[in-house]
Amino acid sequence: MTVQELREKVKQAYKVSLPSLILSLIIGFFGGTFLGRYLEKISRDYPGLLVILPGMMGLRGNVFGSMASRFSTMLYLGDLEPSIRKKKVLKNIVIAMILSLIPVTILWSIGVIQGIRHHAFQILLIVVGSTILVSLILGYFTAFVTIFAFRREVDPDSMAAPLVASMGDLLTIPSLITFILLLETSKEAFWGSNVALILLFMFLLTVSRVRKTEIVEFKELFTIITALALLSLVSGFTLQRFSGLIGASVILGFAYPSILSSFGNYGSIIAAKTSTSLHLGEIDGYLSKEPFMEIAALFLTAPIVGALINVFGAGIVYLIAGAEPRIIYELVLSYPFMALFVMLYAYTVSYFLFQKNIDPDHVAIPLISNNSDIFGTLYVVLMAKLMVGG
Numbered sequence: 171m172t173v174q175e176l177r178e179k180v181k182q183a184y185k186v187s188l189p190s191l192i193l194s195l196i197i198g199f200f201g202g203t204f205l206g207r208y209l210e211k212i213s214r215d216y217p218g219l220l221v222i223l224p225g226m227m228g229l230r231g232n233v234f235g236s237m238a239s240r241f242s243t244m245l246y247l248g249d250l251e252p253s254i255r256k257k258k259v260l261k262n263i264v265i266a267m268i269l270s271l272i273p274v275t276i277l278w279s280i281g282v283i284q285g286i287r288h289h290a291f292q293i294l295l296i297v298v299g300s301t302i303l304v305s306l307i308l309g310y311f312t313a314f315v316t317i318f319a320f321r322r323e324v325d326p327d328s329m330a331a332p333l334v335a336s337m338g339d340l341l342t343i344p345s346l347i348t349f350i351l352l353l354e355t356s357k358e359a360f361w362g363s364n365v366a367l368i369l370l371f372m373f374l375l376t377v378s379r380v381r382k383t384e385i386v387e388f389k390e391l392f393t394i395i396t397a398l399a400l401l402s403l404v405s406g407f408t409l410q411r412f413s414g415l416i417g418a419s420v421i422l423g424f425a426y427p428s429i430l431s432s433f434g435n436y437g438s439i440i441a442a443k444t445s446t447s448l449h450l451g452e453i454d455g456y457l458s459k460e461p462f463m464e465i466a467a468l469f470l471t472a473p474i475v476g477a478l479i480n481v482f483g484a485g486i487v488y489l490i491a492g493a494e495p496r497i498i499y500e501l502v503l504s505y506p507f508m509a510l511f512v513m514l515y516a517y518t519v520s521y522f523l524f525q526k527n528i529d530p531d532h533v534a535i536p537l538i539s540n541n542s543d544i545f546g547t548l549y550v551v552l553m554a555k556l557m558v559g560g
Contacts, residue, residue, distance in 0.1 A: 436468060480497060
């Protein structure tokens with residue numbers, strides 16, 4: 171019976187999760203193309219952004235991955251009607267904006283304190299404007315994906331987290347580059363767009379009628395997100411320090427966002443599934459077979475994802491930089507086991523947080539997304555060292 175159940179899990183993983191993982195990979199490479207192409211420019215002219223970038227990318231997954239998981243749980247429990255037009259959806263999006271703006275401002279402040287003062291104020295405006303714009307788009311995208319899947323009787327936990335995280339990567343890096351280019355070509359347009367976005371945020375805050383008590387309900391999530399944003403400085407300073415090494419490997423500069431998001435996706439899927447199962451009382455102990463079969467089924471998709479990272483990365487590098495495509499054996503062989511480590515970590519964190527009466531929807535997914543970024547950044551640096559040396 172266990173073998174048959176595992177087959178069903180594998181079938182579900184290949185039918186639902188793998189397509190969303192591949193789609194998110196493709197989306198991630200779009201953002202990676204921008205990063206790979208402008209990595210040298212950012213390192214030279216806006217080094218402060220490299221310190222903040224992993225935190226911003228992580229925040230997208232933290233805030234909106236958590237929101238997707240929360241929407242999923244609310245839909246299953248009947249606390250949310252499956253409609254994107256509901257006021258509760260707008261309120262969650264505005265709260266997500268608030269939860270995103272404060273941590274990135276703190277990250278910017280720490281970057282300045284650490285001595286990164288070149289274009290400091292402009293970087294703050296770039297970060298704030300990008301956060302408002304991306305949060306609005308990503309918020310409604312999160313609601314749409316979750317509700318659409320639920321209405322089609324597809325488990326949102328199996329597909330929402332990868333798509334949301336990758337859409338965040340797709341929007342984050344291009345939006346930052348757009349604001350940089352806008353600053354360098356037309357200061358009037360740069361200032362005008364930032365003022366317009368800030369006014370839009372104030373308007374949505376008024377229309378949604380978010381009360382202070384409703385924001386306080388997310389105190390736990392805000393605390394963990396802010397703490398994790400600070401922890402993401404590990405990734406930020408690592409990226410800044412080794413940006414030259416990553417750039418020298420060529421392919422990893424383009425693949426960096428996809429690698430980070432894919433690890434976060436695997437972890438978020440397991441965390442979301444675990445959270446829903448725990449809330450529904452379907453897991454009766456840490457060693458319950460159900461979650462480990464989910465992990466085993468998803469692990470069998472990881473070799474495909476790892477190989478596709480190599481294929482997509484090599485193809486983009488060939489088209490843009492003219493470099494000869496090649497197989498990165500270190501990446502292809504090690505990637506599945508890194509993904510397995512992230513999934514086991516995600517399940518363990520989700521389970522024990524729930525045992526401590528801490529909602530995994532609020533804490534586990536942000537924690538796992540952030541830690542996956544740190545693991546992923548260190549993994550990319552290691553791969554770069556193996557490829558380039560030094």
